[in-house]
Amino acid sequence: MPQPQTVHDVADHKLCTGCGVCAYLAPDEVRMVDVLDHGRRPLPITPVARNGAGATAAVGCCPGVRLEHDTEQAAPGEIxxxxxxxxxxxxxxxxxxxxxxxxxxxxxxxxxxxxxxxxxxxxxxxxxxxxxxxxxxxxxxxxxxxxxxxxxxxxxxxxxxxxxxxxxxxxxxxxxxxxxxxxxxxxxxxxxxxxxxxxxxxxxxxxxxxxxxxxxxTTQGTLEMLKVLGVDDPARIESVHYRGNGWPGNARTRLVDDPPGQERTLTYEQSWGDILQKxxxxxxxxxxxxxxxxxxxxxxxxxxxxxxxxxxxxxxxxxxxxxxxxxxxxxxxxxxxxxxxxxxxxxxxQPNLLRARGAVWGRLVTLRAAGLMTPRLKHLPMSTMWRHNLSTKEKLQSTVGTLRRVRRKQLRTRATLTPMDN
CATH class of the missing domain: 3.40.640 (Aspartate Aminotransferase; domain 2)
Structure with missing residues (x-):
């Protein structure tokens, strides 16, 4: 299974979380940009910087590559x-x-x-x-x-x-x-x-x-949500809120030329459930x-x-x-x-998170069997959730469904990271 050599390898293989820690650790080599259908991504400041020492060392602090607890055992004082x-x-x-x-x-x-x-x-x-x-x-x-x-x-x-x-x-x-x-x-x-x-x-x-x-x-999700809110020109936006002003609150936006006090709104179920989470x-x-x-x-x-x-x-x-x-x-x-x-x-x-964690185990096993790059997760148990919290249908979705995603999301193809013009 291939391993990333630099943070740019992480982004190319679509494992980047967009956290930006690499830009902090290697500010002379890495800059963060907005990529419409991927998220915040690191780009080399110069072509030479792509394989620079900073971009290489930053892999050691990349959550896209690894998450690791010291142990699976509860320490004194923990539940x-x-x-x-x-x-x-x-x-x-x-x-x-x-x-x-x-x-x-x-x-x-x-x-x-x-x-x-x-x-x-x-x-x-x-x-x-x-x-x-x-x-x-x-x-x-x-x-x-x-x-x-x-x-x-x-x-x-x-x-x-x-x-x-x-x-x-x-x-x-x-x-x-x-x-x-x-x-x-x-x-x-x-x-x-x-x-x-x-x-x-x-x-x-x-x-x-x-x-x-x-x-x-991704930003593409926000733009789709704004389109449903009736925004044809994002340049006219004065404000965008996804939640708040009550629990869980509405997604809402206001344009610079909207009448005073007017906001365009979607419920949380409409914004997150129907659009953003996809x-x-x-x-x-x-x-x-x-x-x-x-x-x-x-x-x-x-x-x-x-x-x-x-x-x-x-x-x-x-x-x-x-x-x-x-x-x-x-x-x-x-x-x-x-x-x-x-x-x-x-x-x-959080009733869905045990199933979500179990599904991750099925996805990782499938991706590794397919020879694709995956994150290393240590002392974050998942297989038990896969066995006990997922139905047979959900287990198939986490494995066979992942193979379909390999094709649909072009996971064998390196990402094209073109910065947004903004």
Whole structure:
């Protein structure tokens, strides 16, 4: 089975997550660009840089290539019954941001935003690195470093579009004090690996906060959603939101020439269910970590609850001792309104993820048998979920269906990575 030699090999073989850690590690060799039907992708700054030392070394920190826990066993203080399927979990909470404005703007209960603000305002952290909409092209994302509550509030809410928050980890490394990092599970995994090779970064990461993720749609998905919303010319867009303003909230957009107060909207089921999830990048179909197993704190939706009329609630996992300390401090300070919940709430809240994880095992086995490049996933058990959580039909879909995808998605052909003109 072939192995990638540089991060450009990873992107060419359609295993890139788009996190941007390679651009941070090798800024003189790698730049991140938006590719319409693939996502955020690394390109060499010069032709010579394609096989440069930096692009080669960055493979060691690439979550598209590998995800690895130190062990499958639960450590003291972890919830043992959750370890195999959900990674390290020390405590589970449910609740919301005490700040009603943050709660309303967030995708669920605003906890990720509120916790980051607490870290800055009450824990002495310098800022928070996260993503938000580009001001000049609102349907694209950019990395932002926020210094306080108002900046964080402006970026609250899920962004179901390609993003590379790790491309500016230099902002954390050069800050005067530790900072918070907010990203998808693969982004947080990249930060963890980068910290192992960059002591200066390791010293400045105050907390990592992961948001649960079902996959990243490409920009093509956003443009299709906007077309359904009646947008013929994306250049006229003033704003794009995918969720928030209630739970789970509508996808909504506004054009520069729309009447005051007017927004074009789709329900979450229409935007994500009918459109966006069909445009997820290929690497997301091979992902075994949808819940931020490498983070200090992970935040997602408590889908076991009915959402109609609820202003928003978050499911919160404290995965490390640092995560427990920060969450408890935020509760004590009145920044978060959370209560502990039983371990069974986690699988009840994310009922599809065990099947998704089992399906990944079937896909990986099939791709390896076909001689195709796959990520290396260590101590993230999957085969048990394949055996016990998938029906016979779903097992066939994860194997025979993958062979069909090899042809349909042209997985034997290197990706053509042409930057968008924006």
């Amino acid at each position: 043992a019954e959750l370890r195999a399927a959900w990674g390290p979990v020390r405590a589970i909470y449910e609740g919301y941001a005490a700040d009603p404005e943050i709660r309303f703007a967030g995708s669920s209960g605003g906890v990720a935003t509120a916790l980051a603000a607490f870290c800055i305002e009450r824990q002495g952290m310098a800022g928070a690195l996260h993503i938000g909409a580009r001001k000049d092209v609102p349907y694209l994302n950019e990395t932002k470093y926020s210094l306080g509550r108002d900046d964080l509030l402006a970026g609250a809410g899920s962004r179901y579009a390609p993003a590379s928050p790790c491309d500016r980890l230099d902002l954390i490394e050069s800050a005067d004090a530790p900072s918070a990092f907010i990203g998808k599970p693969c982004d947080v995994a990249a930060v963890r690996m980068a910290r192992q090779v960059r002591p200066a970064l390791d010293a400045k990461v105050g907390v990592t906060i992961a948001v649960f993720c079902a996959g990243t749609p 445009h997820r990048q290929w690497r997301c179909y091979l992902c075994a970590d949808h819940t931020g197993e490498f983070a200090d704190v992970a935040v997602g939706d408590p889908w076991y609850r009915p959402t109609a009329g609820d202003p928003g609630r978050s499911l919160v996992l404290a995965r490390t001792e640092r995560g427990v300390r920060l969450i408890e401090a935020a509760i004590a300070a009145g920044a978060l309104v959370l209560e502990p919940v039983e371990p069974k709430i986690l699988p009840a809240s």
